[in-house]
Amino acid sequence: MEKEKDNAKKQIPLRLSAKLYAEIAAWAEDDFRSVNGQIEYLLTECIKKRKNLKKDP
Numbered sequence: 001m002e003k004e005k006d007n008a009k010k011q012i013p014l015r016l017s018a019k020l021y022a023e024i025a026a027w028a029e030d031d032f033r034s035v036n037g038q039i040e041y042l043l044t045e046c047i048k049k050r051k052n053l054k055k056d057p
Contacts, residue, residue, distance in 0.1 A: 014039070 016024070021035070028038035 024038055024042075025035050028035050031038060031041075033041060
């Protein structure tokens with residue numbers, strides 16, 4: 001049951017400028033993702049980079 005909670009996706013409201021949204025939408029289309037999928041992908045990559053930077057002194 002606890003594992004199911006960890007894997008559950010959370011919904012959050014997100015406000016973006018029209019220009020930023022258009023840029024992300026174009027990038028998502030290039031990568032064959034939805035805008036939501038692209039944002040999730042980008043955030044995941046940023047978290048991975050941040051974790052790697054903390055490991056390397």
